Amino acid sequence: MKLAIVGGGSTYTPELVDGFARLRDTLPVGELVLVDPAAERLELIGALARRILVRQGHPATVTTTGDLDAAVADADAVLLQLRIGGQAARNEDETWPLECGCVGQETTGAGGLAKALRTVPVVLDIAERVRRANPHAWLIDFTNPVGIVTRALLDAGHRAVGLCNVAIGLQRKFAAHxxxxxxxxxxxxxGLNHLTWERGVTLLEPGAGGGWGGGADGPGREVLPELLERFGEPIAADLGLPLPLLRRLGVVPSYYLRYFYQHDEVVGELRVKGSRAAEVAAIERELLALYADPALDTKPELLEKRGGAYYSEAAVQLLAALLGTGSGPAPGVQVVNTRNDGVLPFLPAEAVIEVPARIADGRVTALPQRPVEPLFRGLVAAVSCYEELALEAALKGGRHRVFDALLAHPLVGQLDLAERLTDRLLAHNRNHLDWV
Structure with a gap:
C-alpha cells in the first residue's frame, strides 16, 4: 500500500507516522511519500519518519519529494494537510478580527473565511493533479476548514472525505473517565466540522463491537448523564465552558462552541494572551530542533502540545475502512465529514456534515440521525449557509462575495462589521488571492 502526504514537512507528520507504525496490522503501509516544497524541512521530517519506523520494526519505505505528480502516482490514498501562508498567515487570521471586536480563530469566523479563501483553490489544483495521475486514489482531507474544503472536493467530483479529531478525542476522554x-x-x-454536539454516549457491552465513531449495532446503555454527573467538572474545564451550561443542555459541545456561546469573553481573553499561532510557532521551532537529533526515533512528548491528538488513530481507522484492510472492531463506522444527502433534512443534500458514517465497498454514507433539537439546528443551519457562501467566494473571488459570507456568519451578521472585516481580510491576504 502506498500513501502520499501532501504537506509532509509539517511538524505534525511524525504523529501520523507513529500511528502507521503502531497500527501496522490494521493498515499495512508499504510505501510512504512525503511531499512538500520546503526541501530542508522535508528532509528533516523524512529522516525522523524513517527512524520511527525502524525503531518499531516496520518495513515501510519513506521517500521525500517536491514533485507532487510523481508522489501521488499509484498512491492508494493522498492525505492533505496544508497551511497556505504558514503560521504567519494563521497569526494574522487570529489577530486582525480582534481589531473589530470579533474572535480571531483559524477556522471560525472571519479568520476561518480567510483561510478558506487561501486554501480551496490550492487544494482543488492538487486534487485535479491527483485525479490525472491516479483517478482511483482517495483524498483524505485534514486541511482546515475541513467542512468547506471537503465540500469543494466533493463538488468537484473527487473521491474525498474529511477528518477531524474532535470526536475521537472526546471518545478517548470519556473512555478514560x-x-x-x-x-x-x-x-x-x-453537526458540522468544528460545530458539533455529543447528544448521547453509549457504553457497549464487552465484546459487542461498535467502532469508535458510533452508529454500530450492539447492546449497550446510555451513560452521558452519568458522565456529566460524575465527571462534569473536568469535562467542562477541558472545553472551557461552564458546567451548568452542559447540564442544562444535556450534551457535550465541542470546544469550538465556546466561540459562539461565550464570544465576547473569548475576545477579551485573546486580546490579553495573544494568538494560538504564536504559541504554535514557538512549539514548532522547538520540535524542529528535536527532530534534527539523529538519535531521536520516537515522537517527542512536546508534540502533544502541537494539537491534533489521536489524528493518527483516526486516520488509520478511516484508511483501513476505505481500502478494505480493517481488522479492528466495526472498522466501517467512523465520524467523518461527508455529504448530508438528506440525513439532516433542514440542510441541502450537498452540504457537508460531521456525523458517524458507514464506510464500506468504497462508499462513505452518513448514518441516519434522530431530529436535531432547535437550539442546535438553528446554529447548524446558519453556519452551513455561511459555508456555502464562503465556498462560492473561494471559487469565484470578489469583494462582494466575501462580504456576503461575513454578513451571513452568526458571529458577524452586521453591516458595518462585515464591511470592516472584509476590508481587513482582503488587505491581509493580497499576496495569496490573485483576484484582489
Missing amino acids: LGVAPERVRLDHV
Missing part, C-alpha cells in the same frame, strides 16, 4: 477500552464507547455526534 469510565475506565473502559475506547472501543466500548459510541458517540451520538452531530
Whole structure:
C-alpha cells in the first residue's frame, strides 16, 4: 500500500507516522511519500519518519519529494494537510478580527473565511493533479476548514472525505473517565466540522463491537448523564465552558462552541494572551530542533502540545475502512465529514456534515440521525449557509462575495462589521488571492 502526504514537512507528520507504525496490522503501509516544497524541512521530517519506523520494526519505505505528480502516482490514498501562508498567515487570521471586536480563530469566523479563501483553490489544483495521475486514489482531507474544503472536493467530483479529531478525542476522554477500552464507547455526534454536539454516549457491552465513531449495532446503555454527573467538572474545564451550561443542555459541545456561546469573553481573553499561532510557532521551532537529533526515533512528548491528538488513530481507522484492510472492531463506522444527502433534512443534500458514517465497498454514507433539537439546528443551519457562501467566494473571488459570507456568519451578521472585516481580510491576504 502506498500513501502520499501532501504537506509532509509539517511538524505534525511524525504523529501520523507513529500511528502507521503502531497500527501496522490494521493498515499495512508499504510505501510512504512525503511531499512538500520546503526541501530542508522535508528532509528533516523524512529522516525522523524513517527512524520511527525502524525503531518499531516496520518495513515501510519513506521517500521525500517536491514533485507532487510523481508522489501521488499509484498512491492508494493522498492525505492533505496544508497551511497556505504558514503560521504567519494563521497569526494574522487570529489577530486582525480582534481589531473589530470579533474572535480571531483559524477556522471560525472571519479568520476561518480567510483561510478558506487561501486554501480551496490550492487544494482543488492538487486534487485535479491527483485525479490525472491516479483517478482511483482517495483524498483524505485534514486541511482546515475541513467542512468547506471537503465540500469543494466533493463538488468537484473527487473521491474525498474529511477528518477531524474532535470526536475521537472526546471518545478517548470519556473512555478514560469510565475506565473502559475506547472501543466500548459510541458517540451520538452531530453537526458540522468544528460545530458539533455529543447528544448521547453509549457504553457497549464487552465484546459487542461498535467502532469508535458510533452508529454500530450492539447492546449497550446510555451513560452521558452519568458522565456529566460524575465527571462534569473536568469535562467542562477541558472545553472551557461552564458546567451548568452542559447540564442544562444535556450534551457535550465541542470546544469550538465556546466561540459562539461565550464570544465576547473569548475576545477579551485573546486580546490579553495573544494568538494560538504564536504559541504554535514557538512549539514548532522547538520540535524542529528535536527532530534534527539523529538519535531521536520516537515522537517527542512536546508534540502533544502541537494539537491534533489521536489524528493518527483516526486516520488509520478511516484508511483501513476505505481500502478494505480493517481488522479492528466495526472498522466501517467512523465520524467523518461527508455529504448530508438528506440525513439532516433542514440542510441541502450537498452540504457537508460531521456525523458517524458507514464506510464500506468504497462508499462513505452518513448514518441516519434522530431530529436535531432547535437550539442546535438553528446554529447548524446558519453556519452551513455561511459555508456555502464562503465556498462560492473561494471559487469565484470578489469583494462582494466575501462580504456576503461575513454578513451571513452568526458571529458577524452586521453591516458595518462585515464591511470592516472584509476590508481587513482582503488587505491581509493580497499576496495569496490573485483576484484582489
